Amino acid sequence: MQTQAFSLVALSFYLFQISWTSTHLYAAEISINDKVIWSANGKSSMKIIGDSRIIEMEDNVEISQGTMKVKGDFAVIEYLVSTGELQKILVEGQPVHYQQRIGLSNDLASGTSASLSIDKETGDTSTNAISLITLVGNATLQSPSANMQCAAIIYAAELDLIREAEGPCKGELESSKE
């Protein structure tokens, strides 16, 4: 079982290398200027810790940015107060539902997990920064290139790329992109 999981992880890294070279085909609209919009039925709070403003909310939480939409039971949004730069979004739920349109196509990526976090991965310039979707706990992901169920999945949505997967896993990955 562990060998199978390991081979799947290794396969995903291999696919990463392949797809990394062909990212221009899937050049996604990185939604730098899109607003992050949220709503929640229950309590919420807003506080400052260090240079971060932290917003927490609970009960029927919905967070969206551009074509991405996440639903859950509890969420934390964190951004730098000095620059206004959004740093992290964390959503927990039973389960969390994630959905996003990939690139300029109408293809959708969707998934579920016990928790989901969105972190910025800084590139060479601010315009090629990508957001990494980390699904942890009974993570499932359906995208144009993958249909997977793992303990945890890290997904680069703009590239339609599974960056990392933690086993045990089952599912399938496309070996190449047209």
Add this chain to the structure above:
Amino acid sequence: MIQISKKITKYVKSEILIIGMLIMIALGLKQIPTQKSYNNKNPGEHQNRVISFQSQAEGIQSTFYDSSGNIIYRINATKQTQLSNSKIAMTLPKIMIYNCGIQTWRITSQKASLEKSESLLANKSIAGIQFSSGVILEELSGMTTALTVTTEELYFDSIQKTVSTKLEASVAGYQINHTAKGLFADLENNNLEFLSKNRGAHANSSF
């Protein structure tokens, strides 16, 4: 003959006197119901003239200190009316809240009501201020973190340095806005809590 004419004259005089008295009595009786009905038509007029405040002042500024001599808050109002020993109504109030001698928050509104009461637990008098109509709570840090809260009612607890409302409150700051029903804010720690129905947005993020 002369005696007869004298008797007639005397009789006429007494008749005239009696008629005159009757007319006066009749007029008097007519006036009484008029006065009664006048009183009954305006039963509240007398009450309205009762002075309902103890004192009134314009352009007042008051400063409140804690037991250590530190300023808790300073309040201005264009008009201040003392309604009772424990209640003061204010028009266009502006309150500056201090933390360690520095102005940290400001509250303004169309009107406010300051009420003093005795706290048995704290064994001291406490003053709460209920702000209403166009309430604006502003953070005075001068930094990008500064937030502005708007609502229609806000209660300020001067001892705890907290504010709260059950009504809808909107928060706006640099690149952020958030609206919810019900707010509780700790003004010393700059923590805001919202009770329900949250919605908000953050602009120009780097994601």
